[in-house]
Amino acid sequence: MYRKSFYVTTPVYYVNDVPHIGHSYTTIAADVLTRYHKLCGQDTFFLTGTDEHGTKIQQMAEKKNKSPKEFCDEVAEKFKVAWRNLNIKYDNFIRTTNPRHEDAVKEVLQKLYDDGYIYKGKYEALYCVGCEQFKMKGDLVGGRCPDHKTEPEKRSEECYLFKLSSFQDRLYKLIKSDKFKIMPKERKNEVLSFIENEGLQDVSISRDKAKVYWGIPLPFDTSHTTYVWVDAFLNYLTGLGWPQDKNNFEKFWPPTVQLMAKDILRVHATIWVSILMALGIELPQMYFIHGYFTVNGQKMSKSLGNVIDPVALSEKYGADVIRYFMLSEFPFGTDGDFSIKRLEETYNSDLANDFGNLLHRTIPMMDKYCDGVVPEPKKEDLIDEDLKKIAQAVVDSLAGLYEELKFRDILADIWRLVRRTNKYIDEAAPWAFFKEGNDERLSTVMYNILESIRIITILTYPFMPETSQKIWEQLGITESLVSQRIPEDVGWGGLKVGTKIKKGEPLFPRIDLNKNNA
Numbered sequence: 001m002y003r004k005s006f007y008v009t010t011p012v013y014y015v016n017d018v019p020h021i022g023h024s025y026t027t028i029a030a031d032v033l034t035r036y037h038k039l040c041g042q043d044t045f046f047l048t049g050t051d052e053h054g055t056k057i058q059q060m061a062e063k064k065n066k067s068p069k070e071f072c073d074e075v076a077e078k079f080k081v082a083w084r085n086l087n088i089k090y091d092n093f094i095r096t097t098n099p100r101h102e103d104a105v106k107e108v109l110q111k112l113y114d115d116g117y118i119y120k121g122k123y124e125a126l127y128c129v130g131c132e133q134f135k136m137k138g139d140l141v142g143g144r145c146p147d148h149k150t151e152p153e154k155r156s157e158e159c160y161l162f163k164l165s166s167f168q169d170r171l172y173k174l175i176k177s178d179k180f181k182i183m184p185k186e187r188k189n190e191v192l193s194f195i196e197n198e199g200l201q202d203v204s205i206s207r208d209k210a211k212v213y214w215g216i217p218l219p220f221d222t223s224h225t226t227y228v229w230v231d232a233f234l235n236y237l238t239g240l241g242w243p244q245d246k247n248n249f250e251k252f253w254p255p256t257v258q259l260m261a262k263d264i265l266r267v268h269a270t271i272w273v274s275i276l277m278a279l280g281i282e283l284p285q286m287y288f289i290h291g292y293f294t295v296n297g298q299k300m301s302k303s304l305g306n307v308i309d310p311v312a313l314s315e316k317y318g319a320d321v322i323r324y325f326m327l328s329e330f331p332f333g334t335d336g337d338f339s340i341k342r343l344e345e346t347y348n349s350d351l352a353n354d355f356g357n358l359l360h361r362t363i364p365m366m367d368k369y370c371d372g373v374v375p376e377p378k379k380e381d382l383i384d385e386d387l388k389k390i391a392q393a394v395v396d397s398l399a400g401l402y403e404e405l406k407f408r409d410i411l412a413d414i415w416r417l418v419r420r421t422n423k424y425i426d427e428a429a430p431w432a433f434f435k436e437g438n439d440e441r442l443s444t445v446m447y448n449i450l451e452s453i454r455i456i457t458i459l460t461y462p463f464m465p466e467t468s469q470k471i472w473e474q475l476g477i478t479e480s481l482v483s484q485r486i487p488e489d490v491g492w493g494g495l496k497v498g499t500k501i502k503k504g505e506p507l508f509p510r511i512d513l514n515k516n517n518a
Contacts, residue, residue, distance in 0.1 A: 004042060004043060005042060005044070005256075006033070007045045007240075007255045008033050008044075008046050008255065008257050008258075008259065009046075009048070009255050009257075009259065010026045010047070011026070011232075012048070012049045012050055012051040012096060012232050013048075013051060014050075014051045015050045015071075015072050015075035015079075016056040016075075017307075018307075019078060019309075019311075020310065021307075021309075021313065021326070021338065024082065024322070026259050026261065026290065027083060027090075028088065028323050028326055028327065029407065030090075030259055031086075031087075031462075032327065032407065032462045032463055033046075033257065033405070035089075035462035035465065036402055036462040038482065039461065039462070039482075039485060039486045040485070043251065043252075045092075045252045046090045047090065047092050047239040048088075048092075050075070050079055050095050051228065051231075052076065052096045053097070053214055053228050053232075054214065054228030055207075055212050055214075056129065057072065058213065068214040072095070076095055080093060085311050085319060086319045086323065087465055092239050092240075094238065094239040096231055096235055100244070101234070101235065104234060104237065105216050105226060105231050105238075106217075106218075106219040107243065109218055109219055111279065112162065113219075116163075117166075118160050118161065118162055118163070118205060119160065119163070120158070120159075120221075121159070121160075122158055123203075123204040124154075124156040126152035126153070126154060127153050128147075130145060130147065135152050159205070159207065159224065160205055160221070160224060161204055161205065162203050162204075162205045162230070162271070162274070164203045164270060164274050167200065167270075167277055168199060171195070171273060171277075172192065172196075174273075175191055175192055176192060180273060180284070181286040182287045182289065183286060183289070183405070184288075187287075187289040190265070191265065194266060195270075200270055200274075203271060204227055205230045206218055206225065207224065207225050209223050213225065215227075215228065216231055230271070233275060234275075236255060236272075236284075237281070253281075254281075254282045254283060254284050255284040257284075257288050258286070259290065260287065260289060261290060261292060262289050262290075265289050288332075291333060291335035291336065294338065308338060310322065317343065317347065319466060320463075320467045321343070321347055321351065323463055324346075324351065324463055325342075327408065327463060328346065328412075329408075331406070333405070341513075344511050344513055347511055348513070351507075351508040352510045352511070354419055354422065355418055355456075355460075355467075355507070355508065356506060358421055358425075359474065359507060360507070361425065362449050362453065363501060363503050365431070365449075366450070366501045367501070369430060369434045369446060370446055372500055372501045372502075374450055374476075374496065374497055374498060374499040375442075375443035375446055376447070378440040378441075384428075384444060386424075387420060387421065388492050390416065390420050391492060392491075392492065394414060394416065394417045394455075395455070395459070395486070395487055395491075397410075398410065398413075411463065414456060417452065417455070417459075418456055420452075421449060421452040421453065421456070424448070428445040428449075450501075453475065454475055454477070457475070458481070458490050461484075468481060470507065473502060473504065474502050474503065475495070475499070475501065476500045476502050
């Protein structure tokens with residue numbers, strides 16, 4: 001169903017250490033979706049931020065002889081720096097230590113307590129400190145957390161519990177029927193299987209303040225602090241200004257898509273959704289669960305120390321290169337291994353050879369053959385029609401592929417047009433018409449090359465905004481790139497005759513793979 005608004009969220013990232021490319025993967029995807037939906041004329045809201053309470057933050061701050069808030073301030077800023085370096089334009093960067101967020105959390109907890117969804121009891125379970133999650137025996141491999149390679153602690157303590165079990169049947173039916181949609185399908189089946197085999201148990205939502213002081217105190221018992229996950233979930237509401245900003249909430253809620261990695265799917269699909277049902281708030285339209293980037297076959301993890309710094313990557317290769325590579329390398333929703341070698345190979349083949357070379361060979365021809373001015377197309381033949389058909393087919397495929405978050409397929413389709421345009425130049429051979437003095441055919445060929453580049457530029461903008469803007473300026477188009485609309489502005493024939501082309505610097509100088517010191 002078409003909505004006038006588009007609301008996308010990433011998880012709030014835990015600030016026990018600096019950002020890595022796993023965080024970047026989710027956030028780049030959210031940025032691409034936001035930019036695309038803006039091109040479609042929708043009002044958009046993109047929320048990201050940091051999760052700043054809990055045991056690990058408390059311990060890390062103590063280890064560094066800093067207050068927890070001071071520690072959080074420093075790391076949260078590093079996330080903002082990373083997103084600036086990757087040209088990520090969010091609408092709000094929510095921090096769970098924001099006083100308005102904390103007040104809203106207390107308000108929610110009080111309501112849930114008053115409505116009978118929270119009660120005092122005792123909770124006994126296995127707990128992984130690294131994940132800050134309770135674990136089932138079936139989650140473990142050889143008795144250890146598969147992500148952190150540590151044995152979980154056996155915990156038994158007095159706490160307040162949320163009546164998660166009371167939502168089991170309703171939640172199961174919603175997921176099964178896709179009224180609450182989880183994609184890809186295997187992740188939906190994973191949650192259904194968990195509910196069928198393990199069932200939902202009431203879950204602890206508090207910790208003894210004497211043990212975990214760095215958290216939001218429960219409003220009805222200040223000797224307990226809020227379990228970090230419950231606090232973090234509510235950012236999706238408070239990031240819109242809820243409950244104070246009713247207009248913004250009504251405009252954008254519910255989330256169109258919530259992005260996350262598979263390690264946090266279960267708590268999102270059970271606890272978060274059940275809290276919303278308890279509050280009587282409409283559920284998100286869709287979760288999309290992406291895979292991991294691995295390094296040497298292992299999941300990237302701060303705890304394992306095998307992270308890759310997105311700031312260093314973007315400084316070396318440029319933001320657009322990282323954005324393109326991360327979403328083109330493997331399907332969004334599956335795992336894939338990260339390698340500098342593959343990044344540089346992709347850079348040379350897709351960006352330098354295909355995309356950059358297309359512009360690099362076209363602009364000099366325009367200067368030589370047309371005095372740098374877009375000519376009027378006059379006489380066409382079958383290869384012109386073929387180029388137009390491929391361009392239209394790529395445009396027609398966009399909506400469906402974006403709806404299913406098939407970023408790799410979207411880029412593959414766009415690159416089909418990039419490569420076809422390069423081939424068109426070879427087949428049409430404008431240099432031959434220039435030598436013959438065949439102005440009618442020359443004008444048509446040069447117009448078609450430029451028009452294909454114009455369409456490609458709009459289509460690549462969500463993925464590579466800086467590169468697309470540079471190309472747009474070289475095409476000499478006065479209308480703002482971000483003001484273009486899909487599908488109307490990507491129909492053939494949008495480039496105005498008489499536009500003055502402007503020569504620019506090469507977009508993607510080739511990398512000498514033999515001198516790779518990465």
